[in-house]
Amino acid sequence: MERFDLGLVFSTTGPYAALGRAARAGAELAIADLARDRVAQISPIICDPAGRPDAYEAMTRDILERGVSHVVGAITSWSRKDMIPVLERYGALLWYPCPYEGFESNDHVVYMGAAPNHHMIPLLDRMLAAGVRRAYLLGSNYVWGWETLRLARERLNAAGVEIIGERYVPLGDTDCALALSEIAELGAETVINSLIGPSNVAFMRGLPARGHPEVVSCNQSEADLETLGEAGDGLVSAGTYFEELGPEEFVRRAAVVAPNGRCSSFFATTYASVCILAHSIQRAGSTAPKAVFRAACERSHDTVLGAVRIDPITRHADLTPHIAQARQGRFHLLASSEGPIIADPYLTSLQPVQGGLRKTPSLRIVK
Template sequence: MTLRLGLIFSTTGSYAALGQSALAGALAAIESLQRHDTRPITPVIADPGGDMASYERMTREMLQGGVRHTVGAITSWSRKEMIPLLERHGGLLWYPCPYEGFESNDHVVYLGASPNHHVVPVTDWIAAQGMRRAFLVGSNYVWGWETLRLARECLTQRGIEVVGERHVPLGAATPDHVLDEIRDRKADCVVDSLIGPSNTSFLQGVAARGSAGRPPVQVVSFNQSEADLAEIGPAADGLLSAGSFFEANASDMLREAARRHAPNGRVSSFFATSFAAVEMIAAAHRSAGTDAPSAVFRAAVDTPAVTAMGAMPIDPVLRHATLTPRLAIARNGRFDVLHSAAAPVAADPYMTSQTAAKPSATSASQRKLRVVK
């Protein structure tokens, strides 16, 4: 039985590099599977160009055309546009991107990093470096809002003062006044939840204000990957990023697949997770003997496939994948992994199991608290 698999990624528009990498990963997996599997997969590809109305229209067309499984969406905004249609038509979205958590839907399988995989490790790292003044900057949509809200909570719990926060319109260049504020407020680190051109212009602006090849402030990211690292250039050097997968973790097979399929020839978390998503769907479809979403999901839970990213068990209730949190530093156009969790970590999308050290009684953030009656 042929599986018609929807692939809906914005390969044009303000975050095109991420969509291109993710689509390349999915197509590379389909090609790899077709060499070994007698069950053909027919990709049904759509490019919404980052336009939310197009996501809604294209998703409806796919579902009405009989596509029951889709790998796709990059932003949480686009995922949330798709969910009502998935609910109405009985489809299943396999979402391969890091996201801000606080969601669990019966029509989504969450394969990207959750906040306990990225926000918590990054804020722990900031505290361990002895940094005490953080500035938050993010894209002006749900990912930026929510990841920075969580970052603020985690940083404050660790006794770190948040000295400012700014949001940049999606797709816009980061304005100079944001860089001025970071300097004027004497931040020693910046938590960066920007994507696309906003992120590129921000990192290049930070680097330009440095001296002797060193940026003036440590920048940390929850989502920077190899998908657009090259276009940022030397300005990315020294950036710390959290992720579930970096090119350094890839097998020779996955690297070769990226060289042949990815526009920049690189393995990113977007490429790898989309590749793994297709592997999981194909294995579960074969096991279930049907493309019915509930049966395929149950097969994926009951018999986890070993993917290009290793085993990624899915929680049957929360519907999130178990992943290995990693931290990496960008150097010379590549990421060097600094730390990997000793074992894969279950997703905690609602942050119910997180604990943090009690804030110091003398922390700046606590001194500013007052009781209002």
């Protein structure tokens, strides 16, 4: 049985604490399961940067100075980008389990979360297939909000969709009054929502109970759906895991250890990341990052996310995109890809919108 230390760097307090708590719980369940199955005895070194970028850098350095070679963590791209120079200096590897906006491939990161062609592109194509003509863009004021909405703006504009407004809310701020008034006054058909944490809760709860536009998102999950209450009903989200997908036994066990009793994409992807890491160390016979990464890329992995293969060039996981809608505190699948899609972080294979609106969705409808 392999034995190694593992850094877990998740903000379990601060503006996106719900996501960090879900992800850390997924890592801890994986560690327990791997010990039970005698695959690995992992000693976690747990840090909580509380959403402060400078703390991510300092805490990562403290972990790596102890001789640790692998870290699972970060939630935002802001935090990941602050960790990367430290990882490069110490030759360590970050297993990043969260959806992000793409346009990165670093030799010291394994991107286990959804890339843009796993979340935003399927979501936009669904909108275009439905004939949306007037959209409002709303995001948290940092790289996730900027880049996801830039992509949305460019693709929707190319299809002839009018962007009637675009606003950004400081991370953690709950004042969404201006956006809410503009959405009502300008007559948006759809709101693309890239808010996170308390900002997202304040916005969703601020919408009128009836008659508001459809709200779609790439980062909504079971980790924070419960906090929205009835305000979450109707929300459409894109991602590479929803609780409804199971497996049933995994969801049941997650309910016992997840902070809110729910199995989210943050929980499931972090669980899968730790399992792939441990099995790759076992095959490599070493914790050396380069050897472990080679071992991780040599085969497809059977995970709670389904079949996952890591591309040795882009360093991203091939994942299966899904679209789901929230009803009564649960996400219910609307459409899914037939299987894993090769990650395209730089969107080099993205087909441009031709001749106006797309007529067919890129995902199959879930019956």
